[in-house]
Amino acid sequence: MAIDIKERDKKYIAGTYKRNPLALVSGKGALAYDETGREYIDMTSGIGVNAFGFADKEWQQAISNQAAKIQHASNLFYTEPCSRLAELLCKKTGAYKVFLSNSGAEANECAIKAARRYSYLQYGPGRHYIITLKNSFHGRTLLTLTATGQDSFHKEFDPFVEGFLYADAFDIAEMKKFIEEYPVCAVMMEIVQGEGGVRALDKQFVAEVQSLIKDKDILLICDEVQSGNGRTGEYFAYMHYGLQPDIVTTAKGLGGGLPIGATLFNLKTQNALSAGSHGSTFGGNPIACAAACSIVERIDEKLLQEVTKKGTYITGELTGSKGVKSVSGLGLMLGIETERPVQELVSACIQRGVLVLTAHEKLRLLPPLNIEWEQLKKAVEIIKEELAK
Ligand SMILES: Cc1ncc(COP(=O)(O)O)c(C=O)c1O
Structure with a gap:
C-alpha cells in the first residue's frame, strides 16, 4: 500500500x-x-x-563529484570547496573574509556576534546596541528573533537578548534619535524586506543611514539572506544603492537547495572574529560548498x-x-x-x-x-x- x-x-x-x-x-x-x-x-x-x-544538472554534478571525494572533514582540517567558495564570494563582492555556516539565521547570529566583538575590541564593553528596522525579519533563533522588528515574534519566548532597538524604515528621525541616545555598535537591515512584505527600502533613507553612521564607526550589516545571490538583479541588493556595508549575510539561494549560510566581512571587520570566538560543526561543509560554488560561478x-x-x-x-x-x-x-x-x-x-x-x-x-x-x-x-x- x-x-x-x-x-x-x-x-x-x-x-x-x-x-x-x-x-x-x-x-x-x-x-x-x-x-x-x-x-x-x-x-x-x-x-x-x-x-x-x-x-539542475551542474549543481547535481558538483554535489555528486564532491560526495564521491570527501563529504565532511570538520573545521580542524582544510578542505578545497570551502576556500574556493570564500574566494568566489570575495571576488564577486570585494569582501575580505567569509565565515560559512548552515542557514540565514546562523549567518545573522555570526554577524551580530562579530559586530559586538568588533566594538568590544575597539572601545571596550557597553557599546553593544544594534538597531534593526521595524517590519524586518532576521531568523528564528532567539538572537535573530530578537533582531526581527515585528512585535508578533516577540511573544511567548521571552526573555530575549538585550540591546536591540527597532527604527522606522521610512522615517530617519527615529534612527537618528537612537544613534544619539544609545551606545550603538551596528545598524542591521534587509535592503528589500522579504517576509515583512517585499518592500525595497527608500534610497534616500538608506543614504541617510549610511551618512549618520559613517563618522561614528557604527557598522552597517546588510541581511541579504533572501535578496542575495542574484535575486534582485545585482549580486546583492545593496549594490543597487551604492552602499558599502561592513558585514553582509546571505543563505537561501547560495546553496541552490543545500543548506549553507555565509557572513562576509570587509577590510575593517575582517578580524572581528578570531580563533575560538565562533564556529560551526557543519559550517563550510564540502558538499554544501561545492554546490554553492556551482551556483555563485554562474551568477x-x-x-x-x-x-x-x-x-x-x-x-x-x-x-x-x-x-x-x-x-x-x-x-x-x-x-x-x-x-x-x-x-x-x-x-x-x-x-x-x-x-x-x-x-x-x-x-x-x-x-x-x-x-x-x-x-x-x-x-x-x-x-x-x-x-x-
Ligand atoms: C532576510 C532573512 N533573514 C534571515 C532569514 C532566516 O533564514 P533561515 O530560515 O535560513 O534561518 C530569512 C528567512 O526567510 C530571511 O528572509
Whole structure:
C-alpha cells in the first residue's frame, strides 16, 4: 500500500508549518511534480532557495563529484570547496573574509556576534546596541528573533537578548534619535524586506543611514539572506544603492537547495572574529560548498540582466492589472498587494498549477532565476486571471 505522505507528516512532524495540501516529489527547472504526477510552475523556488530550479544538472554534478571525494572533514582540517567558495564570494563582492555556516539565521547570529566583538575590541564593553528596522525579519533563533522588528515574534519566548532597538524604515528621525541616545555598535537591515512584505527600502533613507553612521564607526550589516545571490538583479541588493556595508549575510539561494549560510566581512571587520570566538560543526561543509560554488560561478552579468528583464516583465504585466493594488520589490523578488484575500489566491493558483508564496498580506513571487520565458509567461497569465476574480 502506498504511504500517505501527508498523513504520516501530520502524525510525526512537529506542527510548526501550515503546509499546502500537496507533496512535491520531483522537479525539473521551474517545473514541479506532486505525488499524483501533476505538474506545477514553481514561482517560489523553495522560498528563494532553488536559484537554478529543481534538479539542475551542474549543481547535481558538483554535489555528486564532491560526495564521491570527501563529504565532511570538520573545521580542524582544510578542505578545497570551502576556500574556493570564500574566494568566489570575495571576488564577486570585494569582501575580505567569509565565515560559512548552515542557514540565514546562523549567518545573522555570526554577524551580530562579530559586530559586538568588533566594538568590544575597539572601545571596550557597553557599546553593544544594534538597531534593526521595524517590519524586518532576521531568523528564528532567539538572537535573530530578537533582531526581527515585528512585535508578533516577540511573544511567548521571552526573555530575549538585550540591546536591540527597532527604527522606522521610512522615517530617519527615529534612527537618528537612537544613534544619539544609545551606545550603538551596528545598524542591521534587509535592503528589500522579504517576509515583512517585499518592500525595497527608500534610497534616500538608506543614504541617510549610511551618512549618520559613517563618522561614528557604527557598522552597517546588510541581511541579504533572501535578496542575495542574484535575486534582485545585482549580486546583492545593496549594490543597487551604492552602499558599502561592513558585514553582509546571505543563505537561501547560495546553496541552490543545500543548506549553507555565509557572513562576509570587509577590510575593517575582517578580524572581528578570531580563533575560538565562533564556529560551526557543519559550517563550510564540502558538499554544501561545492554546490554553492556551482551556483555563485554562474551568477554573471548576463544572468543578472535576465533577472532584471523578467522582474520588469512581471511588474509590467501586474501593475494596474485588475485586482492588483500595488507591486513592490526588485528583480525576481516581488510582492503583490491584492484585492482578493491572499490565502484564497494561493489556493486558487495551486489549483491552476502555479505555486506562489505570501509575505504578510501580499502575494510573493520568487521564481527560479533561470525560469524559462514560456513558463514565466504562462504562470503570470494564470496569476493575473486569478487576481482579477
Ligand atoms: C532576510 C532573512 N533573514 C534571515 C532569514 C532566516 O533564514 P533561515 O530560515 O535560513 O534561518 C530569512 C528567512 O526567510 C530571511 O528572509
